[in-house]
Amino acid sequence: MRIHSKQIIAEKRAEVLVVGSGSAGAATAIAAAKTGADTLLVERYGFMGGVSTQVLDTFYGFYTPGSSPRKIVGGVPDLVVDALKKRGAMLIRPNTYGAGDGVTYDPETLKMVWESLALEAGVRLLFHTFVMDVLMEGARVAGVVAATKRGWFEIRADCIVDATGDADVAAWSGAPYEGPDEGPVQSLTTTFRMTGVDDARARAVRKDALHALLAQAAESGKYDLPRREGSIHITPYPGVMATNMTRVGDVDATDPEQLTRAEVEGRRQAMEYARFLRDFVPGYEHAFLTDFSNQIGVRESRRIRGVYRLTKEDVLAARKFDDAIAQCGAPIEEHHSGRDTHWEYLPEGATYDIPYRCLLPQLVEGLLVAGRCLSAEHDAHASVRSMGQCMAMGQAAGAAAALSCQGETLPHALPVDTLRERLAGMGAVL
Ligand SMILES: Cc1cc2nc3c(=O)[nH]c(=O)nc-3n(C[C@H](O)[C@H](O)[C@H](O)COP(=O)(O)OP(=O)(O)OC[C@H]3O[C@@H](n4cnc5c(N)ncnc54)[C@H](O)[C@@H]3O)c2cc1C
Structure with missing residues (x-):
């Protein structure tokens, strides 16, 4: 049988292509554009935000839990909170459910905040476009194939960031990953x-x-x-x-x-x-x-096997890394099947670092990931997946992608000091 409509109807190009516009992808695109890259953001739905606007209304991860909250996320995430505040659409909820202070917002307002921040930064937006395959040149991911109502598009880019939550681009490119076949994944919730x-x-x-x-x-x-x-x-x-x-x-x-x-x-x-x-x-x-919720909330699916894999021990020992691109102080929050939820805390007030290497897949080049599909063990993932950290990872992936294009180097070869300097300049807390 022949697939009748199998035709490429157009070709698009960008320096940085971001797939998925959740907390991670939205922050990635804004950071890449602010770092000077021609940036295209592709999203399957008709609005930005992913879980932040489809399912939820509270950013965790901005503050350490416990009696003396410390703010550990900054830069693009601050722009988001400031814009919500200006519109009277947020409030701080102190130390809720042991996860630390939460930033509770109106998700409908956040849809508009995300798109106005992206457009102001110069991001090109493409909604209603589902990325379904990759274009490989040797080991390099040179582009993607996307499905739309008008048929299929090829989108080529110098650097691609997979912020699909499910590591779709990484999986299709042949990068190794782990998921439900390899071990437990967290349960899902319709809010x-x-x-x-x-x-x-x-x-x-x-x-x-x-x-x-x-x-x-x-x-x-x-x-x-x-x-x-x-x-x-x-x-x-x-x-x-x-x-x-x-x-x-x-x-x-x-x-x-x-x-x-x-x-x-x-x-x-x-x-x-x-x-x-x-x-x-x-x-x-x-x-x-x-x-x-617009769709059922998915906490965990595929996680890439990156150059480094964040472990439970790294989390509970509050480990520091030379290639840190963000911090996290959130407890391990395990939503398994059954009646209860299991929590394990870091020492009071402590944070661990998220290494840049957790965003770099093995075996393929020209590709970064950001957000909940990072490289982490199941238990470590249960701590690092809050939206504050997803935004911080996105900011780092976006800056790294743009700097790679400017330096004509691959993200895997980008000097991490250059990236950390750029992140500090953007207001990231390192
Ligand atoms: C029920 C639930 C409760 C949670 N509670 C909290 C909480 O209270 N506070 C907190 O901080 N965190 C919470 N989390 C965790 C946090 O929300 C997520 O880890 C985080 O939002 C993930 O962000 P992301 O950008 O990586 O992925 P997502 O938000 O899932 O974004 C992925 C985006 O990519 C798009 N996409 C996917 N595939 C494709 C494709 N092939 N082509 C084009 N577009 C695609 C999606 O439509 C989506 O917009 C919760 C998660 C869940 C599910």
């Missing part, structure tokens, strides 16, 4: 918001009281609540609460059939948790579920 909440009464319900009510409802046999320690929090808007309660385990998020079943199950669970909230929790009696 949802409740509107019409009596804020004062709902806020008076503390975490332990909520968990006791979840257990009581589940044990009554009348509610199907697989997770018993889900969280719920205030938003910038009166009467609106955001949740992180559902849990769908054992899913390979790169398999569309498994992901389809997970979407259906996530929404089913969300309706069940909303019923529980109305029936059991003070303040929710007249509230209703207004929106599900």
Whole structure:
């Protein structure tokens, strides 16, 4: 059988091509353009932000957890928070759920913040474009093939950053990676918001009281609540609460059939948790579920096998590296299948470094990754994946990609001091 529509309808070019516009990809593109590169950002959906606008509303990782929070992320991430603040669309939630101070925002405003920061920096945006294959020249990733309503495009670039979350570009180029076939991956969550909440009464319900009510409802046999320690929090808007309660385990998020079943199950669970909230929790009696996340939230799928692989020991020992491009102080937060979530902390106030080598895949050239598909063990990944760190990694990958183009060198050969100097100049905390 012949594929009738298999034709390349156009060719595009960029110095730096960024695939995926989540926290990592958005920061990558902004940093690359600000470093002077002609930058193209390709995204499969019609807006930027990935999980930051599709699923969530709180940046973690900006501050260390504990009694004396220290800000450990800066530069492009600060531009994002400042723009949200200017629009009255954010608030700081102190040390929530042990993860440190969170920056809670309105995701709809963030969609506009991301695109205005990108456009102001000079990034060319291309939405509704799904990258589906790579163009190789020897070991170098020279471009990608993208699917659109008009057919297929080839996009060639001097340097490519894979910020797809799932390491799509790296996987198709033949770079080694690990994923659900090699070991455990975290469970998935459909988030949802409740509107019409009596804020004062709902806020008076503390975490332990909520968990006791979840257990009581589940044990009554009348509610199907697989997770018993889900969280719920205030938003910038009166009467609106955001949740992180559902849990769908054992899913390979790169398999569309498994992901389809997970979407259906996530929404089913969300309706069940909303019923529980109305029936059991003070303040929710007249509230209703207004929106599900745009898609089910995927915490972990493919992680590349990079030049360095961040380990659990690096995290818990707060290890420092000469090629540090960002810091992280977040605990290991393990969302496995089952009722609870497991937390393991660094020493109070400590941080570890994220090495540049974790963004460099093995075996292929001309390619960097940023965000949750970095090179890390499963346990280390459970700490390093917060959006603050994804933005910081993106900033580093974008600067590295632009500097590589300017120096006519490959990202693997870029002198790390040059990169760190550029990052310090942008306001990164190293
Ligand atoms: C349920 C859940 C709760 C979480 N809670 C928090 C929290 O409260 N705070 C926090 O800081 N972190 C939290 N995290 C972790 C954090 O949100 C993620 O690790 C982070 O957002 C990942 O960012 P990313 O840019 O790497 O990937 P993503 O945000 O997934 O972005 C990937 C982007 O690439 C696009 N894309 C993918 N494939 C292609 C393709 N082939 N072609 C074109 N475009 C493509 C996607 O549409 C998307 O826009 C949570 C994660 C989940 C799932």
